[in-house]
Amino acid sequence: MLKVPSLSSKPLEDLPKKLKENLAMKLEKLSQTFPMMEPSWVPHHLAGKIQDVHYVRNFLEPKQVEEFERIIDRTCDWEKMQTRDTQEFGSSGTCPCGRSLLRAALPPWQSTMVDALGSLGAFHPVLFPANSVRLNAYKPGQGIHPHLDGPVYFPRAAIVSLGSHCIFDFYPRMGEPEEHGFSWDRDKEVPSSPQMPPGTKPQLSLLLEPGSLLVLSGDAFTYHRHGIKAVEEDEITAEVKNAKDIGLSVGDSLRRTRRISLTIRHLLPRCNCSPVF
Template identity: 30%
Template sequence: TTTTTTRDDTLSFAARGGFVDTDVDDEISSSSSPDVAKRVPGLAYCREFIGARDAEFVESALLREPAAWWTKGRGRRVMNAGGTSPSRLYREGDDEAIPTYLRELVEVLVRRKASERAANHVLVNEYDADGFISPHSDGDVYAPDVQILTLRSSALIEFWPAEGATAGDFDECDNIDAPRPVVSVLLEPRSLLMYRGEAYRLRHGIRARVKDVVAAETANARELGLEIGDVVERNPAGRLSVVFVRKYAERRCE
């Protein structure tokens, strides 16, 4: 289990004079993608949420965290900041383990209304270039209000109905009846993906590939100047993302 009890508080935006090139005040609605918002209620996407220099600082700080704070898995490693397991309910004081620079980002998310309440748990994922996420829903441990900050490499995230087959259940090369996602979004470096409510109840996943193909379901393709069939290569160095969530202290049943 990853341990995150001792942090270096000198790794903070405040210690370097604040955010350098990130807008920390404007509401996210003024800069989010309208094409994404139209597809599924509760889904939103903001390009360049964080400035290039600030993103570089966050990535550098994350990679300076001791190896003992990371847990290795298939094709990725994960750091749990705030609590010791994504599946465990929130316990008082868990969020005190979140590194200062990530807590400062949590404050910006709330200030810009990217999240309804401050996250009390942060997951950091570093994937191999072809790293994947099997389609899943986040379940009843988290409040239905999630933000994903992509720091390194693009990737196409797909959202699927809460139940039923996904394309991963089929051989896509041979089966023309393979199901299609409800929507997909190409996540760019420095972008922020937000999903809550109806969008939260969908399953989401990323396919195991080093190149993503723009599809009819890719909601932000036009905004990015892309067309159906365009190929976007992932960074060979792999993908780094930060997931902000709020855990419940007790399970909620809908």
């Protein structure tokens, strides 16, 4: 239980710096550990060098995967990029004050999925409810450059895969991410982060299957860049942690087809223009 010492007698800004830091740390810890500690998540936690990665095989049934692909093909209005096609849902144009984005309702098929993730405890219902869905579509040979999603999406991302498999890589832990300046890297088409030393290899790789759910939170979200190599064929290496569970061996290779992913997150509101976010 978090004890808040004598807050009633002093305004927060008058508290000693150390005490404020302590409180902030405790609050952050609470928000990070809840709710992925629930027993139903435990079998899906990947033990290893990178903390806070959960992988759920068959989160969706093949029929649901096909149905979602059909809806996407019928309704999406993709922004075409070099590395992938993309579309963000849950927010629309800049709000009147210019500091944030206006909230927009998610299409019903996405709200169903987002609500399911909420009920399963993948998102904190009050502090960080999922309110944003980014769709990415990759042709064989396309991928996403290693990156951090950044503080606006703190503290986690849930990724649902449709279509092709792909290998998803996590890179070694980096130092403290810069507090400011999470800008868009136009060349790499991802949020910019400090350059990795040339030749940096992934520290953990996972084969994402269609219908699967990957949740990265805590350390994995904040400190480890993630990415998908722009290749037409994925080679199974010893680093692919779940290869054996799927019946694959080192040396196997898998040809990609079109893959679509839904990255589901809490987008931080930075103003009060939208009534509820």
